[in-house]
Amino acid sequence: MAAAGCSDGNARLPLSLDAAKITSLPATAYYLPNFISEEEERMILDKIATAPRPRWKQLTHRRLQTWPSDLVQDRLLDAPLPPWLETPVVSRLLSLPLSDDHDGDAVRHIFADSPHQRPNHVLINEYPPGIGIMPHKDGAAYWPVVCTVSLGASICLNLYRNKEDGALDPDPAWRIIQEPRSLLITTATLYTDYLHGISDIKQDLDLSADTIVNWPLLRDPEAFASGQSVRQTRTSLTYRDVLKVSKVGNRLGLFNKR
Numbered sequence: 001m002a003a004a005g006c007s008d009g010n011a012r013l014p015l016s017l018d019a020a021k022i023t024s025l026p027a028t029a030y031y032l033p034n035f036i037s038e039e040e041e042r043m044i045l046d047k048i049a050t051a052p053r054p055r056w057k058q059l060t061h062r063r064l065q066t067w068p069s070d071l072v073q074d075r076l077l078d079a080p081l082p083p084w085l086e087t088p089v090v091s092r093l094l095s096l097p098l099s100d101d102h103d104g105d106a107v108r109h110i111f112a113d114s115p116h117q118r119p120n121h122v123l124i125n126e127y128p129p130g131i132g133i134m135p136h137k138d139g140a141a142y143w144p145v146v147c148t149v150s151l152g153a154s155i156c157l158n159l160y161r162n163k164e165d166g167a168l169d170p171d172p173a174w175r176i177i178q179e180p181r182s183l184l185i186t187t188a189t190l191y192t193d194y195l196h197g198i199s200d201i202k203q204d205l206d207l208s209a210d211t212i213v214n215w216p217l218l219r220d221p222e223a224f225a226s227g228q229s230v231r232q233t234r235t236s237l238t239y240r241d242v243l244k245v246s247k248v249g250n251r252l253g254l255f256n257k258r
């Protein structure tokens with residue numbers, strides 16, 4: 001992957017997202033293995049760990065934080081993200097051109113066409129070994145671009161499709177390895193037509209260039225050469241643009257569309 005000059009420790013950004021495209025998928029997705037540095041990863045994990053306890057929502061096997069807040073009827077109450085979720089991730093996302101040929105024009109980034117031209121919401125999911133997330137779609141609350149930064153450990157994300165009768169095909173159509181410090185961007189029909197999920201297993205298996213669509217883009221494919229990867233706790237940040245945002249002043253009068 002062509003790397004632009006980047007002075008952020010061991011983060012390495014391509015010149016544009018073109019170079020990071022996962023070419024064997026039916027719609028646009030990008031994988032950037034070195035999106036943040038180890039130091040940035042440590043800083044973000046530390047902020048997550050020291051967030052006030054009520055920030056955590058405990059599910060049966062997994063816990064999550066929602067920033068700046070939960071959605072209410074698919075609406076977000078207008079509030080900034082905390083600085084540690086803005087920098088470096090959002091600033092870096094907005095600095096990355098979609099394509100090499102922008103010819104001196106303003107950089108068109110991945111959120112250029114979204115309502116707020118930037119992500120305004122972050123879900124933080126923590127996955128202990130053996131725990132995943134059921135196949136699902138993210139629904140109508142968001143612009144159909146999801147930017148996922150992985151922290152702490154690798155995990156395999158599965159993309160699923162429905163069969164002709166509408167039932168979920170339990171065999172993943174595609175599998176994507178997400179290494180720590182990587183960025184995965186999924187868009188378009190990958191958002192609207194396909195489901196995504198993570199298996200509840202302690203080891204990801206059958207990993208190879210034939211089974212993993214982003215194999216050519218991995219930072220360290222050698223780490224998966226045995227075909228197996230033992231899970232450790234992995235934390236993900238998913239950045240999205242919530243379509244409907246309400247101003248605080250309209251909280252009770254619900255809701256001023258922006």
Ligand SMILES: O=C(O)CCC(=O)C(=O)O
Nearest residue numbers: 123125133138148236238
């Ligand atoms: O942790 C991930 O990579 C996936 C998270 C996810 O599926 C979601 O937030 O909807």
